[in-house]
Amino acid sequence: MASSVTLTIDGKEISVPEGTTVLHAAKAAGIVIPHLCYCSGLKATGACRLCVVEIEKVRGLVVSCVRKVAPGMVVRTSTEQILEARRFIIELLLSRHPGLCLSCDKSGVCKLQRYAYELGIERPSYPVRDPGYPVDDANPFIVRNYNLCIVCGRCIRVCRGQGSDILDFVKRGIETKVATALDKPLQEAGCDFCGSCVGVCPTGALLEKKGRGKGREWELRAVESHCGYCGSACKLLYNLKGDDVVKVATERPADYLCARGRFGYSHIDGAARLETPLVRKNGELAPASWDEALEFVAGRLKGIKENYGPQAVGGIAGALATNETAYVFQKFIRAGLQSNNVDSGVRFSGLELLQKLEAVVGGTKGYAALNDVGAAGVILVVGDVWRRVPAVWGRIKQAADRGAKVVYIGFYAGRPVKIAKVWLRALPGSEHVVLQQMAQVVVRKEGNVKAEKEQITGFNRFAKSLKEAAGAPAGVSADDIAAAAELWMDAKAKGVVVLAVDGVTQQTGSAALNLCLLTGRVKKAFFPGHSLSNAQGVWRMGAVADCYPGLQPVSKAAARFSKLWGMAAPDTPGLAADEMLAQDSPLKALYVLQEDPVVSFPGGARVAARLNDLQLLVVQDLFLTETAKMADVVLPLASSLETGGTCVNAEGRVRQYGKVLPEKTLAVWQVIEQLASKMNFSLSYVSCRQVGEEARAVAPNFGITPGTSPRPAFQPVNGSGAKAEDAGSLRLVPFASRFGFYNDHWIKNSGLDDLLPYQGDFVAIAPEDADRLGLAEGAPVSVSTAYGQTGTVVQVDPGLPAGVVIMPAFAAKTNMLLGPDGPNGPVAAALTKL
C-alpha cells in the first residue's frame, strides 16, 4: 500500500495516496479542475494545458493531470491568473472551432461548450477560422468531422489502448490533425468500429451517425442494461428519446464496447422483427392469433406425448436466452411435458469444457475475470478470443502495456502478434499439441515436478500423454515453445489463460487447463471467454440435458424438484441436442427457443433433414430464422431489452438487462403459461420478476454455486495433433470474423454486416494458396468438405498460413461444411473455381 501524502488545495487539507496526480487529489477534495485532454482510464499527456494550477515554490503554472502530489504541497486552482489562462486556451480553441452549437449533436455535453460557459466567454475575441477538412462519413456508424476537433488526442490514446490502433497525429505544427494512416476513410484503415473514440471525444468531432439529429443530451433518458452479444455482457446505457434508441453510451467515457454493443441495436425494433404468431396452413406460414397458434401447439404436443410417450418431445433453448427464459422453458419441458429432452446450443459451444472447469477451479469464483486479465503478468492467448469476446482485447493490451508477457497460440497473424513476446503459430487442430509440448518443457525443466503436482489426480496419465505429444509435429519450433514455457513458468507472475470456450477444441481447452494446474495456477488463472451472452446461465438454469437448475444431476435432483415445483419431474436422463437430432432418435416434436439449429449447429444440412421429419416443430425467435422457415408454428419472441431479465456472463457474474423498450409481444413466461393452461396445467407465473425469484430460490444465485472447493485434476488430452493430410488439401476452420455472431439476423438488421468483407460471406485463403489454385480476390468459388458443399467468394488474407482456409464462424454456410463431431474444425476442404 502506498503511503499517504498530505497537501493543501485551495486551503483544504487532504491526504491522498502517494503517486496521485494533483487533479485527482483536487477531485478527492471536491474541487473540480477543468480538463480537456485528460480522460480517466487514459494516459495523461498534459497537452491541453487547461488543468493548470499554481503550486507554491514552483515557477510558472503546472499541469495538474501529470504532476504528482508531494508532501506539504500548497496548490491553488482558481486564482485570477489561472482563470485568465484557462479563458485564453478556450478562446484559442474557439478560434479554430467553426462549429454551430445550434445544431451540433454534442451540444449539452460538449466540454468546450461547457468550459466556455463556465468561464463566461460571451463572444470569441479572435476571428474564427474554418480548417476546412472534408467530413468523413463514408461508414455506417461514425462521423468524423475534424473541423470541430480540438486536437486533444483522446481518441488516439483510446484507439491505441483498446481499439485497432489506427489513429495518430499527422503532420506537424499548425497543420497537425488527427487522422488514420494516409488519411484514409476509417473502413479502409482497418477500423473495427468499437466506437471508443466517439465515447471519449469531448466535442462534436466524432459522433454516432445513427443518432445524428435524433435528440440531444437533455432530451435523452439513459437506461442501464448489459449487452447481449457476447459473454462479457458489458454494461451499457441506452440513451432513448421517447422509445427510440438514439445512441448507446458507456458509464465512463473510456469504457470499452465493441461495434456490436455500441452500434448494433437496430435489430430490436427493425422491420424484420416477428410480431404475430405464424401457423403453417396448406404448406404456407400464415399469420394467426396467439390463441389459435398456442391451441394448435398444445393439441399437437398432447397427441404426440400420448402416442409416443414423453421421450418423443423435446426442447432446444438458445444460449442467448435470459436466465428467466431458460428456466421457464426447461421447467415447461421437464415438469410440464414430463421429458428431460431439453438442451441448448451450448452443447456445441464448449459445454464440456465449462463442466470440467466447474469441477477443477471450483465454480465461477475460480474463474479469471476481465480485471484479472488486465492485472496479469503473463498471458496465454489461445485462438481468436479477441474477436469472440472483444472486451478482453483491451485488458490484454493494458496488461502488455504494463509489461506483461503475452504468449499467443494461434495460426492467424492477427492483433496479438503485435504485442506477443512469443507467437506459437500452431496450425489449426494442433493447438493442444503445442500446449502439451509447453507442459512437457515445464515438466522437464522442473525435473522434480513438485510432489504436490504429482498428487493431482490424473498426473501419471497426463505425464504419459505429454510423452506422446512430444514428438508430434505441430509446425512450431522447439525454441519458441521453450521460450513460451519459460515465460509461463515464471512463478512470481500472475498467469492467466485467455481463450474462448466455444472457439477452441475440447482438446485445446483441456490442455490449457492442464498447463494452469501444472504451474500451480488453479484459481483466477483461466478466463473462459464465450461468444454467447448467456451460455453460462442457460447451462446453470438447467436448459441442458445433463442437469436440473443449479447444475444438479438429473437422477438425483428429480425428487427435490418435484417437491419444489409441486409437479412430478422425471428422473430419466434426457437426450442432448445432438442425440435428439440424430437420425434414429425417438423425437417427434421439438420446441426451439431463440436458437437456429439449421444455421448454428454443425452439419446444418443433416439437422434440416431431421427437423423435416418431425411431426411438430415450434420455433420461437425474434426473426424468421432458417429454422423458423421450416417450422409448423412460429412464435414471436420478446427481446431481452423489452422484458428485462438476467444473464450470467463469461466471468460468472450475474448481469441484469434493463427494460429499455416497450414490449412488442408476449414475454416468454406468458407464452409458456398460456400454453400450459391450454394443456390443463399451470406454472402459476404472473411476472418476469417472479420467475427470476423462483429461479434464484431453487438454484441459489442462478446456479452460481458459491464456495465449492476446487478439485484439480489433469484432463485427458489425446496426444497426436491433426491428422497429416494429403499434400495440397486445405484445412477449413471457422474463425470469428470481426463481428462474428451466433445470430446473423442481429448483425444484418443492425447494418453491421456492411463492415464485413463481402457482407460476411466469404472464404479467406492464404496468398500462396490463392496463387497455386489460381483464385483471385473476390472470385466466386465452391467450397466442399466431406459434409457438404457451398458457393461463396474468395478473400485473399495475408494473415493466414499456407494450407489453411477460414470461413466466418457462426455463419450458416460455414456450419454446413463442418462435421457433427467438431464445431471448431478443422476439416479437410477443397476449393474449386466456379
Add this chain to the structure above:
Amino acid sequence: MSDAVCEVTRAFEEYTEFTEEKLCGRCIPCMTAAPMIIDTLERLRRGEATTDDISQLESICSQVMIVALCKHGQKAVANLSQSVKNHREVFQSHAEKHHCPEGSCEGLLIYQVNPERCTQCDKCREVCPEGAIFGEPYIAYRTDNLPYIIVGEKCSHCGECAKVCADGAIEVV
C-alpha cells in the same frame, strides 16, 4: 530598396522559422495561437493591421508564454514579445502610418514618379493592375506634356511599374 531589415519582417521570419522547424502541434496553446500570430504579422507587413492588433499580439504572446508546454514554444513567443517591446515605434508605424521605415516591407513601399526622368512612355500605366497611374504618352512638339503620377490611395505596392520602367523614373520613397 535599402539593405537594412525592418524589425517587423525580422520578427516575422524568426517566428515562421519556429513554426516550420520546431512547432510540433501537440499542445493546444502553441498550435492554435500560431496561425493567429502569423496572420497578424503578415497583415502588419501589408499595412492592413491596426494598433489594436499589436496589443492583441502582445497579449497572445504573454499568455502562450505562461501556458505553453515546452520551452521551444515559450521561447518563440518570448522573442516576439521582446521584438515588439524593443521596436515599438517600428511596429506602430506599420500599423498607424502603413509605413515601413526601413522600406523593406514590400507591401508598404510608396512608389513615386521622378518627373526629371519620366519619358512618358506609358508602359507603367499599362501594367498597373490597380489603375493607379495617370498620365498621357509623350507627343512631340506639344507644350502640355506632363510626367506621369502615381495615386497613393489606389496603389497596392506591387512594384510592377518600377519593373517595366526603362528609365528608372519610378522610385521608392
